[in-house]
Amino acid sequence: MLWAEPAPRPVTPDTRAAEAHVRGCAACQAFFHDHEALAAILRRHAPREPAPPHVRRRVFDALGRAGAQTAPGAGLAGRLGRVAAVAVVVIGASLGVWLVGGTSADEQWRHQLSAFAGDHLEAGTDLAIASSNRTEIRAWLDERLAFAVHVPRIPNAELEGARLCAFAGRPAGVVCYRIDGQLVSLYLMAPDAADPGRLEPAQLVGGGDAAAEVVAWEGGGLVHALAGRVTPTRLRDMARYCLDVPAARRRF
Amino acid sequence: MDNGRVVEDLLSEHLDALYRTALRLCGGRTADAEDLIQELALRVFRKSHELREPAAARSWLFTILTRTHLNRVRSARRRPEVGAHDLDEQAFEAALASWRSPERPDYAFERLQTSERVTAALDGLDPDLRAVIWLVDVEGFRQREAAAMLEVPEGTVASRLFRARRALREAMVAAAHPMARRQGA
Numbered sequence: 001m002l003w004a005e006p007a008p009r010p011v012t013p014d015t016r017a018a019e020a021h022v023r024g025c026a027a028c029q030a031f032f033h034d035h036e037a038l039a040a041i042l043r044r045h046a047p048r049e050p051a052p053p054h055v056r057r058r059v060f061d062a063l064g065r066a067g068a069q070t071a072p073g074a075g076l077a078g079r080l081g082r083v084a085a086v087a088v089v090v091i092g093a094s095l096g097v098w099l100v101g102g103t104s105a106d107e108q109w110r111h112q113l114s115a116f117a118g119d120h121l122e123a124g125t126d127l128a129i130a131s132s133n134r135t136e137i138r139a140w141l142d143e144r145l146a147f148a149v150h151v152p153r154i155p156n157a158e159l160e161g162a163r164l165c166a167f168a169g170r171p172a173g174v175v176c177y178r179i180d181g182q183l184v185s186l187y188l189m190a191p192d193a194a195d196p197g198r199l200e201p202a203q204l205v206g207g208g209d210a211a212a213e214v215v216a217w218e219g220g221g222l223v224h225a226l227a228g229r230v231t232p233t234r235l236r237d238m239a240r241y242c243l244d245v246p247a248a249r250r251r252f
Numbered sequence: 253m254d255n256g257r258v259v260e261d262l263l264s265e266h267l268d269a270l271y272r273t274a275l276r277l278c279g280g281r282t283a284d285a286e287d288l289i290q291e292l293a294l295r296v297f298r299k300s301h302e303l304r305e306p307a308a309a310r311s312w313l314f315t316i317l318t319r320t321h322l323n324r325v326r327s328a329r330r331r332p333e334v335g336a337h338d339l340d341e342q343a344f345e346a347a348l349a350s351w352r353s354p355e356r357p358d359y360a361f362e363r364l365q366t367s368e369r370v371t372a373a374l375d376g377l378d379p380d381l382r383a384v385i386w387l388v389d390v391e392g393f394r395q396r397e398a399a400a401m402l403e404v405p406e407g408t409v410a411s412r413l414f415r416a417r418r419a420l421r422e423a424m425v426a427a428a429h430p431m432a433r434r435q436g437a
Contacts, residue, residue: 038417039389045370046390051271055286059263059293066297122257128265144264164264171264 053146064169109205115167117212120185120227127161127176137162141173147190149173154241184228191223215239259300263293266313276386277321280375292317311397318401373423381416384409
């Protein structure tokens, strides 16, 4: 009885009697101690292999394909579309897209920026790891993403933690900062050949209004984006510290 | 939050635990574990509307994982849900009564407390026993939860857990005293 229902277990007359017996029985005590010791060894030393990055990527790719195969308006493809639509509604008709060093942003970038904004607004302070330690955050993300992540130190911004998300099945890491009392999300995602038009080094694309501003760029082999309810100037200032490429900092 | 987002978030949060459990269910065979995880992801995606209680999400995911694994095993070889080696209640009680602790169990285990050796001992267990001891002792599910996941009676889980621990202990003691084992052989 005690074996089949380890503590905490419902208290019944039978369990009380059994527990009383065990208290006075050296053999039973040895039995339970022996098993508890073995269980403790297992808990302490059992292998805890994290899912390798290629497994994580494979899972999210499969989810992305599954979503794309479902009816229009359902699944991940529909979700991305709805997120984009919601973000566009939230951000409003005044969504302006600008490109530093360029003249226009294509529709794919517009949708991607909207997706970043929608995710930022939707996720809020829902962090998977809460920490102000850059090393800890980087290690947490490195265990879960297929690409190396740089967690920048941004002046006047407090590191709050990180989480994961995905856009059309592509996993992304999100590092969250607090600046001027506002949460700002830094998105890091591997680029996809079929996704937004590639940017030149140190080009910055962005958009938004009072609901959420977004800036995005490519560098270090990744798509980066900052989203938050702060001014575009503030986001561009933050972006200077997010990529350890002096030329990019100069041009931003 | 829609189902797609729920699935992505759930899998992101629990993928490490699901993967290592898949690895143990598959006896350490990484290719099988990876296939199992991918099949799990698709099943979770299709069944996401069935998740009513977010607090039960972990148990729900592990249930889908273990049942997906069982389906794969069953399709490979038809087998009864209760293995022939499972003890009936009377035999189980007799086995419990006959348990003899080693004189110094901690001593026997202390040289074995490495993940590699525990992994080897675990992967050497019968698959049915390994699934139970992993779900209960490592992942921390209650015996009744493991019974539901594996679709066997609770008594069978209790019996398998007992047998798994006994087999694991014997394997670890044997590994801790290889000289004695060779001399005794």
